Amino acid sequence: xxxxxxxxxxxxxxxxxxxxxxxxxxxxxxxxxxxxxxxxxxxxxxxxxxxxxxxxxxxxxxxxxxxxxxxxxxxxxxxxxxxxxxxxxxxxxxxxxxxxxxxxxxxxxxxxxxxxxxxxxxxxxxxxxxxxxxxxxxxxxxxxxxxxxxxxxxxxxxxxxxxxxxxxxxxxxxxxxxxxxxxxxxxxxxxxxxxxxxxxxxxxxxxxxxxxxxxx
Amino acid sequence: xxxxxxxxxxxxxxxxxxxxxxxxxxxxxxxxxxxxxxxxxxxxxxxxxxxxxxxxxxxxxxxxxxxxxxxxxxxxxxxxxxxxxxxxxxxxxxxxxxxxxxxxxxxxxxxxxxxxxxxxxxxxxxxxxxxxxxxxxxxxxxxxxxxxxxxxxxxxxxxxxxxxxxxxxxxxxxxxxxxxxxxxxxxxxxxxxxxxxxxxxxxxxxxxxxxxxxxxxxxxxxxxxxxxxxxxxxxxxxxxxxxxxxxxxxxxxxxxxxxxxxxxxxxxxxxxxxxxxxxxxxxxxxxxxxxxxxxxxxxxxxxxxxxxxxxxxxxxxxxxxxxxxxxxxxxxxxxxxxxxxxxxxxxxxxxxxxxxxxxxxxxxxxxxxxxxxxxxxxxxxxxxxxxxxxxxxxxxxxxxxxxxxxxxxxxxxxxxxxxxxxxxxxxxxxxxxxxxxxxxxxxxxxxxxxxxxxxxxxxxxxxxxxxxxxxxxxxxxxxxxxxxxxxxxxxxxxxxxxxxxxxxxxxxxxxxxxxxxxxxxxxxxxxxxxxxxxxxxxxxxxxxxxxxxxxxxxxxxxxxxxxxxxxxxxxxxxxxxxxxxxxxxxxxxxxxxxxxxxxxxxxxxxxxxxxxxxxxxxxxxxxxxxxxxxxxxxxxxxxxxxxxxxxxxxxxxxxxx
Numbered sequence: 001x002x003x004x005x006x007x008x009x010x011x012x013x014x015x016x017x018x019x020x021x022x023x024x025x026x027x028x029x030x031x032x033x034x035x036x037x038x039x040x041x042x043x044x045x046x047x048x049x050x051x052x053x054x055x056x057x058x059x060x061x062x063x064x065x066x067x068x069x070x071x072x073x074x075x076x077x078x079x080x081x082x083x084x085x086x087x088x089x090x091x092x093x094x095x096x097x098x099x100x101x102x103x104x105x106x107x108x109x110x111x112x113x114x115x116x117x118x119x120x121x122x123x124x125x126x127x128x129x130x131x132x133x134x135x136x137x138x139x140x141x142x143x144x145x146x147x148x149x150x151x152x153x154x155x156x157x158x159x160x161x162x163x164x165x166x167x168x169x170x171x172x173x174x175x176x177x178x179x180x181x182x183x184x185x186x187x188x189x190x191x192x193x194x195x196x197x198x199x200x201x202x203x204x205x206x207x208x209x210x211x212x213x214x215x216x
Numbered sequence: 217x218x219x220x221x222x223x224x225x226x227x228x229x230x231x232x233x234x235x236x237x238x239x240x241x242x243x244x245x246x247x248x249x250x251x252x253x254x255x256x257x258x259x260x261x262x263x264x265x266x267x268x269x270x271x272x273x274x275x276x277x278x279x280x281x282x283x284x285x286x287x288x289x290x291x292x293x294x295x296x297x298x299x300x301x302x303x304x305x306x307x308x309x310x311x312x313x314x315x316x317x318x319x320x321x322x323x324x325x326x327x328x329x330x331x332x333x334x335x336x337x338x339x340x341x342x343x344x345x346x347x348x349x350x351x352x353x354x355x356x357x358x359x360x361x362x363x364x365x366x367x368x369x370x371x372x373x374x375x376x377x378x379x380x381x382x383x384x385x386x387x388x389x390x391x392x393x394x395x396x397x398x399x400x401x402x403x404x405x406x407x408x409x410x411x412x413x414x415x416x417x418x419x420x421x422x423x424x425x426x427x428x429x430x431x432x433x434x435x436x437x438x439x440x441x442x443x444x445x446x447x448x449x450x451x452x453x454x455x456x457x458x459x460x461x462x463x464x465x466x467x468x469x470x471x472x473x474x475x476x477x478x479x480x481x482x483x484x485x486x487x488x489x490x491x492x493x494x495x496x497x498x499x500x501x502x503x504x505x506x507x508x509x510x511x512x513x514x515x516x517x518x519x520x521x522x523x524x525x526x527x528x529x530x531x532x533x534x535x536x537x538x539x540x541x542x543x544x545x546x547x548x549x550x551x552x553x554x555x556x557x558x559x560x561x562x563x564x565x566x567x568x569x570x571x572x573x574x575x576x577x578x579x580x581x582x583x584x585x586x587x588x589x590x591x592x593x594x595x596x597x598x599x600x601x602x603x604x605x606x607x608x609x610x611x612x613x614x615x616x617x618x619x620x621x622x623x624x625x626x627x628x629x630x631x632x633x634x635x636x637x638x639x640x641x642x643x644x645x646x647x648x649x650x651x652x653x654x655x656x657x658x659x660x661x662x663x664x665x666x667x668x669x670x671x672x673x674x675x676x677x678x679x680x681x682x683x684x685x686x687x688x689x690x691x692x693x694x695x696x697x698x699x700x701x702x703x704x705x706x707x708x709x710x711x712x713x714x715x716x717x718x719x720x721x722x723x724x725x726x727x728x729x730x731x732x733x734x735x736x737x738x739x740x741x742x743x744x745x746x747x748x749x750x751x752x753x754x755x756x757x758x759x760x761x762x763x764x765x766x767x768x769x770x771x772x773x774x775x776x777x778x779x780x781x782x783x784x785x786x787x788x789x790x791x792x793x794x795x796x797x798x799x800x801x802x803x804x805x806x807x808x809x810x811x812x813x814x815x816x817x818x819x820x821x822x823x824x825x826x827x828x829x830x831x832x833x834x835x836x837x838x839x840x841x842x843x844x845x846x847x848x849x850x851x852x853x854x855x856x857x858x859x860x861x862x863x864x865x866x867x868x869x870x871x872x873x
Contacts, residue, residue: 139286
């Protein structure tokens with residue numbers, strides 16, 4: 001599938017993709033709520049498919065910052081690639097502060113940042129990948145999370161694999177006191193893209209035929 | 217083939233393997249030691265039954281996801297406390313847990329890997345404390361207050377000096393704002409508001425007025441440093457107390473200002489003093505000028521009077537002695553009239569020179585002025601209305617009533633001339649005391665009655681006003697006035713111990729004020745006391761008269777007039793010769809003496825005669841007003857110049873029985 005074909009996802013298909021993503025993040029929100037004992041809202045208001053080459057500049061522009069921090073996990077199986085949860089560097093600390101609680105001093109938050117961020121990213125990415133796995137009725141082989149800091153180039157510049165596409169899920173992370181905006185990026189090869197396309201098609205058909213595809 | 221169990225036990229981390237039913241399938245030595253639970257006691261048991269607390273943790277869902285979707289999860293110590301683990305000395309182990317599915321044909325097992333991070337957490341803590349120790353060594357020993365705020369200006373952190381200066385406590389963190397440290401909403405807030413989050417504040421320093429502990433106000437130089445952390449913007453402010461410096465600067469400024477002001481004040485005072493001095497000098501000059509003119513005028517008038525006396529006397533004798541001829545009579549009459557007008561003129565000059573003969577008495581102006589009203593009205597005409605403001609209870613003044621009337625008439629005429637198109641003439645009397653009122657500077661302290669004559673006429677310029685009192689100065693056309701009116705009034709007021717002031721503005725009318733001394737009780741008595749009687753001579757009797765005058769012409773002329781009247785005249789040229797003659801001639805029946813003579817004057821002579829011959833009638837002839845005391849009033853006086861008729865009249869009065 002070419003870049004043109006991918007970006008040629010119909011509006012309907014894009015909406016369906018956003019809905020699938022929202023299923024994923026609401027699962028993550030549940031996990032976080034359980035862990036934090038506080039209401040956490042996660043939402044994906046928008047999805048966007050771009051070529052890997054343009055992802056770098058887009059993510060910097062979308063984040064209003066060139067200093068980014070990302071939690072990255074790889075996944076293998078019928079559906080393979082990398083998933084990244086990306087925040088501007090300042091927002092990542094904000095996110096950690098939200099999660100570990102306001103009572104922690106700034107210094108404590110800095111100490112905890114790396115691990116807390118990795119775990120939070122892990123929860124969110126796991127939830128999204130689990131949703132896809134669920135729709136595929138398959139399990140996936142997923143790696144442990146790693147934290148990466150750098151520019152858009154650092155995150156997307158390693159362009160050894162050709163024709164890769166990036167699916168951006170814009171994610172809003174909201175608690176009582178904070179409103180944080182980030183991105184989930186799914187870097188996929190061509191076969192995965194085909195699988196994703198099939199998932200979306202199946203999902204749409206399932207919704208139209210009234211069968212609930214989400215049941216595991 | 218490996219002995220997997222030995223491998224697991226060799227690993228320096230906790231390893232648990234659980235099956236689909238969450239039963240423990242493997243439990244390595246590390247974990248047995250840390251949990252104090254042997255493998256034999258937990259193998260085959262459900263993990264969540266062995267550790268009941270795990271049901272409440274995220275571990276359960278992480279394991280569920282691992283089996284169901286193949287998720288790998290991390291549970292870090294930062295967000296979770298999973299297993300109740302302890303080290304060899306009984307301390308709680310800080311640990312992370314990794315949950316991974318074990319991939320085979322299907323996911324039948326899940327492995328939990330437990331890592332001890334106690335040491336790294338402790339290391340971070342130590343590093344941080346060490347770093348903080350250096351940092352605090354610097355900032356807490358800094359003499360300046362250092363305060364870090366968030367962008368909403370709430371205090372996030374402060375150093376020891378700030379706590380000392382502003383009496384901040386940890387309770388104030390996140391509560392107090394920088395604004396509370398300022399005495400007014402000034403620069404700090406403005407500067408912070410004026411810079412957005414991206415701007416660099418370094419290098420910005422402002423001076424602010426703040427409030428220290430105990431409400432003491434102080435000045436600070438505040439410098440800024442902005443930084444970002446935790447996705448938030450922080451601003452560190454450094455406050456240096458510069459109160460003393462500001463106070464010193466302020467004191468210096470005040471001193472400079474005071475010096476400048478006192479210099480200005482000094483200059484102003486010099487100007488004022490100079491002006492005052494100039495004014496005083498001008499007044500002195502003015503009064504000296506008037507004095508000089510007065511003396512000159514007085515002297516001229518005196519000599520003139522003597523000459524006129526001679527002329528008048530000679531003319532009257534001449535008219536008697538010459539045969540009646542109409543032409544000669546007309547010439548003589550003309551000459552006499554001319555001499556009489558000359559006498560009037562000298563009288564006025566003497567008035568200005570304060571040497572006219574005044575009959576000072578207590579005069580009630582509340583009677584005198586209303587009585588004059590009708591006469592004034594006739595004089596100034598119907599176009600000018602007269603307003604009188606004379607309180608009925610005004611005290612009497614000490615003045616010559618006739619002269620006062622004359623003065624008022626003079627002033628009224630001046631006012632009339634100033635109001636050719638009509639207007640109002642106001643005469644106002646007031647009692648003034650130096651205790652309560654502002655008197656003209658030339659007056660001595662005391663009580664005065666002021667009589668103001670105000671017109672609504674054309675007024676005078678300052679230049680005209682300054683010359684108005686000089687004799688012969690007149691703004692009226694040639695032939696319309698003598699220029700002696702105001703001079704006379706001025707002389708009158710001065711002679712009776714008062715003053716005259718004038719105020720005028722072009723187009724704003726003129727007000728002349730006469731300041732006259734209030735009459736004393738003694739004056740009142742004197743005015744009531746009748747003149748003492750003179751020793752009388754028989755009427756019509758021809759007398760033997762001793763005539764004393766230093767002026768040969770006057771003496772000769774008077775002697776001729778007396779001889780013509782049938783009297784016998786013995787002449788003396790001085791008081792001393794008169795006294796000698798009196799001793800020699802016992803038949804002398806009366807003495808007529810000039811007042812002003814070299815050596816002993818007429819009054820002294822009269823007094824001397826009275827002591828030896830109290831019954832001898834004495835007449836003083838004078839053109840001056842030097843005679844003032846009541847004692848002098850005892851002698852009848854004959855003002856110079858006099859006609860033969862006047863001489864005859866006065867001689868007749870003393871010749872009466």
